Amino acid sequence: MTAASTVPTVTHHTLDRSAPVFVAGRNGLVGSAVWRHLTAEGFTALLGPGSAELDLRDRRAVFDWFAENQPQAVILAAARVGGIKANATRPTEFISDNLRIQVNVLDAALKHRVQRLLFLGSSCIYPRDAAQPIRESALLTGPLEETNDAYAIAKIAGILQVQAVRRQYGLPWISAMPTNLYGPGDNFHAENSHVLPSLIRRFDQAHVEKAAKVVNWGTGTPRREFLHVDDLARACLVLLERYDSDSPINVGTGEDLTIRELAEMVASVVGYEGALEWDPTQPDGTPRKVLDISRISALGWTPEIGLYDGIASTYAWYMSRGFAGLRTMSC
CATH class of the missing domain: 3.40.50.720 (NAD(P)-binding Rossmann-like Domain)
Structure with a gap:
């Protein structure tokens, strides 16, 4: 496996816009x-x-x-x-x-x-x-x-x-x-989704049902990007x-936050005002995972969509598809 910490050389492979x-x-x-x-x-x-x-x-x-x-x-x-x-x-x-x-x-x-x-x-x-x-x-x-x-x-x-x-x-x-x-098109299934769409679904449901608390997996301490x-x-x-x-x-973005901070952000976007609790008997996964993006940055690419705005637009997409407040769903 080739080590990769150096700045990549920019090459040019312009794709034919009319080709399959x-x-x-x-x-x-x-x-x-x-x-x-x-x-x-x-x-x-x-x-x-x-x-x-x-x-x-x-x-x-x-x-x-x-x-x-x-x-x-x-x-x-x-x-x-x-x-x-x-x-x-x-x-x-x-x-x-x-x-x-x-x-x-x-x-x-x-x-x-x-x-x-x-x-x-x-x-x-x-x-x-x-x-x-x-x-x-x-x-x-x-x-x-x-x-x-x-x-x-x-x-x-x-x-x-x-x-x-x-x-x-x-x-x-x-x-x-x-x-x-x-983002839009994500999987919001109750059992099979990733953490962010899972939080959107859970907090939306809690908001609709006026639940007093939401219990999330793990300790909330792992950091993710x-x-x-x-x-x-x-x-x-x-x-x-x-x-x-x-x-x-x-x-990636080169920036991370704790799962607890992410949950608080999702709750804010959804408008849920109840309590957030954590179940430490459930797995946390990797303690931290944030990428060094210096090599792709050297090619002239940078992320443009901030996390809060991205969550808000994703939640709007979720709502537009009629998912809001559903207890069961197949995606």
Whole structure:
């Protein structure tokens, strides 16, 4: 694994706005944001079959789809994702589904010699006790967080496959490691969502029901970094057109806050005025996770959406979809 703490050299791979570009995972949180951004940037031949049309776990179907559609660039945003409970209780699905998705798409892209491919990993690939802020060079230097190690291993395998293709075939494929993401299109499921959408759902429900208190998982002391998915979408295009290295590159804000502070912010946005309590019998996960974003900053990208404003717009999207106050929901 190549150490990565130096400033990257800016390269130029201007994408043809009229060429077919495959956004794998087009209907998910990340894929839908990438689709919106590329559309706004003038891309006219975007390809984004849904899972009912193309199951990326089906190797033959993926190869047939590539042969028929011949994408010239690929953004691999498709993945099985979930919060701490989902990762901890269903690690088999997280490693199996993600490995199959990645291997099928990457192998098909290689067969058709796709020139530009961006593989999106996750900041959970880094060691649990990595020095903060986390540099790209920390990868594979220590044990992973046990509550999401299966998902992390799958993503690490994707990074290594991208590096292997670069080394063996010379294709300028790249990998990016986003921090915790949120925004419109997120999953607000009661059991399977990540922390921020889970808090939005919980506080909204408590607000509607006029609950006296909200009990949250863990101690509230872990520190996390959050990036609006629209900022990530901008970063994806920047990386495809300006970055060319075998090292993965971090995408985040470089700023973090405690989960307790995050919960208080969400409560303020929602308008909940009851008590906030914590259940220390539930897992906290990694104590702290904030990324060093100096390398992508050197490429000219910076996040634009502040956390409070981003939560407010995400909550407005949540309300606009009629989710407010629902006791059960399938996303």
